[in-house]
Amino acid sequence: MGLRESPYASRLLAGADAAARALLFPSYWLTSHLLALRKTTVEEQACRGRRGLCALEAVLQAPGLLLLLLLSAPLLLLGLLAWLPLQAARRPFAYQHTPSQAPPEEWALPGQGQRAFRFLSANVCLLPEGLAKFSNLFRTQWRAGRIAQDLARAVHPSAALPDLGLGDAPNEQTYGATEDALWRATDVAIEMPLDGAGQAPVLGEIRASFPPKADFLCLQEVFDRRAATRVRHLLGPHYAHIIYDVGTYGLVGCALKLLNSGLFLASRYPVLAVKYHCYPNGKGEDAFSAKGLLCVQVKLGSFRGQRIVGYLNCTHLQAPEGDAQIRYDQLSLSLLWAQLFQDTNGQAGDTVAFDIYCGDLNFDNCSPDDQLEQTHEIFTLYTDPCRIGPRKDKPWAIGTLTNYLKIYDKAVSTPEKMKRTLSCPEGRRKYLAGPILANGHPDLSGGWSEGRRIDYLMYREHSGPAELRTAVEKVSFITQLATCSDHLPVGLQLLVASVA
Structure with a gap:
């Protein structure tokens, strides 16, 4: 390894x-x-x-x-x-390798012409208890166990998992009868094909559970070390390769990094190389965490004696709404670092099956205040399957940031109820965070309906010895983390096929 x-x-x-x-x-x-x-x-x-x-x-x-x-x-x-x-001698990540009982079969071209790869990205808000309260969340250790169990069940639905004694979820909160009526009245998920000539249909869906058999998990805000330990122990039997405790601690430039980056990556495929870079321009409360870019190269199979590889780039950008220039610069740095990683670790003859860029980017494609980031060159290099262009998303795309003050309301208190509620415009207006106006304040007019989509899963195609074509089969907005996070996880299923 x-x-x-x-x-x-x-x-x-x-x-x-x-x-x-x-x-x-x-x-x-x-x-x-x-x-x-x-x-x-x-x-x-x-x-x-x-x-x-x-x-x-x-x-x-x-x-x-x-x-x-x-x-x-x-x-x-x-x-x-x-x-x-001691931090000067520390490598900025830890690695867990658990031999898998059922490792994925190596992809051999040209004999096996195509393969589906499934990706999941989620901000799970596993902060220390006191900091989690600022996002209206609590019981960090309980949530860590619940999230990890749900992810593990998605890989092997029939697998027997240890009883962690998690107990019941936090009590539901009701501010009136309208919430209950709202979720009962809406029982249809958004499932709309992509309008595009010559493209295979893309299914955009809201689903109550994690998609089954995800090959790669890219998590953000796994800050608490005890929570990270619980997550990786539960996921270890299902994901043979886990990168965790990612980040540079101690003095970095003029900043004291007390928290790591919060990034956590799990892969069913063998990991060949890992690199982490810390953003040098964090400001305010974000300066105390080592937010940055995690780059991972995985081996997928072989083609004529050469490697078939994939690249995953996971990040979490500056959070405060008014810091657009900081986020813009971090995006530029991340593109530079991602390309440097691929140039350094790629070999002549490699076939690149996928190149994923994902994470919580803390800007959306609808807010006037996010115009700078919406026009970044990243969208010319990577394809965002939810986006048509600046300020315009596909009709089935919805926001991923919830209204954190309402996450315990009855209408969104379980995955099934949240799915039904967010399947209608009225529910999205009420329970998803609204756009940020040019003055930095949220739009409270209620005229919008889709919410802020700040969690991204994008991909880029590469040319190589084996000519491959990538098709997006499904994009998922997942309500599994109802009451456990203030973000909706997003899923992406790519079908990568040999042109020959």
Whole structure:
């Protein structure tokens, strides 16, 4: 494989890193729980009728947590002094290889003329508990187990999975009878063929479950280390190759990176090469996380003794609405880095079956405030199957960012209910985040209906020894993560066929 699993070259360094993290953990835990005193809307709903008692609990907890945080300061300082120098010796990702019981069959051309490849990209918002509250989400460890189990079941629906004792989902929240009536009245998913001469029909769908047998998972915001451990342990039996804990910690330029990139990639096919680049221009709260680009090369098969390979480029761009220029520059850097990775790791005679660019790009194709990013050259190099051009999407494309204040409403509280609700314009207007106007404020007029599509799965065709043609078979907007994330996962199924 050529990839060691530990990000450190020796056990001594790995042990020193673990010891330093143990010293940092008390302050990390206390800070997270102090921030977690902020309540989600479903917790506020549970406090109805006893608001005074809930407020008193928070008032009593805050001083104790602050006191313990101050007492942990010496351990924090000692841990930082040990941890920061170690980051210079750390490779910016960890790798998990679990031998698969049913590895995918190698693709051999010209004998096997075509193959379908399935990709899934999702922002799962697995932040430390206190930070997740700012997105109106909580129970990070519970959500991590639930998400991983759902993903694992999609690979092998009949597989027996361990009982994690996850318990029930958070309580539903209702602000009136209209939500319940809305989801009962709409029971049709969006399934519309693409209008295009000479192209195979593309099915755009809203589905309540993850598409079965995804070959590649590209996740964002897997920031919490304990949550990442739970996800990779559950996915390991189904995905032989997992890249996790991606990012550069410590001092990077003038910024202190306290969180990694949040990127997490799982592949059923063998991984040949991995490279990560950290964006140098993060600003504000994003400057504390190592957002960047993860590039992965996988081996798919062989053609006349030469390799058939695929490339996956996964990223998460600057978040705040007013930072269009930062996102634009990050897109330009990512294209440069992706091409450099392919030039460095490609071999003469390689056939490239696919080249995927995906992730949470934090801009959409409808907001006036996102005009700069909408015209970036990335859309001339990579094909976005949901897009016709700047400010115009395919009629079946919908937004992927939800209205986070309403994620516990009854109409969107389960995958099935969310699917039905988002299948009609009224539901999308109410439960998806609206466009951002030129002044940086969200559009509250209600005149739009599709929402902000900020999660992308794009592809690029390459020429090579084996001439291949790529057809988009299906694009999926998935409601499986209802109450578990403020984003809709997106799925893409490509059919790659030999022209011969």
